[in-house]
Amino acid sequence: MLVQMVHIEVKPGHVDEFIEAFRINYEGTRKNEEGNLRFDVLRDPENEHKFMIYEVFSSEDAFQAHRQTEHYKECVRRIDPIITGPRTKTYFNAEMADYLS
Template sequence: MKIEQQIRRKYAHPNLTIHVKQGYVDESLDAFRINYEGTRREPINLRFDVLGSPEDDYSFVIYEVFRSAEALDEHRKTAHYWECVRRIDPIISAPRSKTFVWRCQTL
C-alpha cells in the first residue's frame, strides 16, 4: 500500500495545488468559493482554506480538514464539489498536485 493511501486512511487533510491559466483567476476564485461555501456547511468539514502563492498569481493551494477519510469520501460526492471540478478543469494549466498532511504534534 502506498504511503499516501495509509495517511489518507488515518488522516483526512488533503492539500491540493492548482495552477490556473493566465486570465482565469477570477473564474477560479468563483469556483473555489462555491466549493468553500458548500464544504463549510458540511458537519464533517473542520477547515477549508484557499491560499494564493505570493510568487505566482496563478497558483493556489486548497487546504481542507475533514473528520475522517470516510468524511472526505462523502464530501467528494457533493454537488458543490463537482460544480467546482466542472468549472476548474477547463482552466487549469497543469495537472493538480495532491498530497495528504497531518498534524504531528501541537506546539
C-alpha cells in the same frame, strides 16, 4: 483526521473565474459538511496563478462524502478547463492541531 493539500495553477486570464468556482466549493463545504473542520484557499504571493487548497476532514469517510457533493463536482467541472495541468494532491494525518478539540 485527514488533511488534504491541493496544488493548482490557473491559466492566465482565468484567476477570477477560478476564485468564483472555488467559492462554490468552499461555501458548500463549510455550510453543509460537518466533517469538514477547515478549508482554506491560499494564493502564492509571488505568482498570482498558483493556489494551494488546505482542507481538514474529521475522517476518511467525511473526505469521501465531500467528493460526492454537488458543490465539489460543480467546482471541478468549472476549474478543469482553466487550470494548466492536473491538480496535485498530498494527504496527511493530523497528529496535533488546535482544532483537535
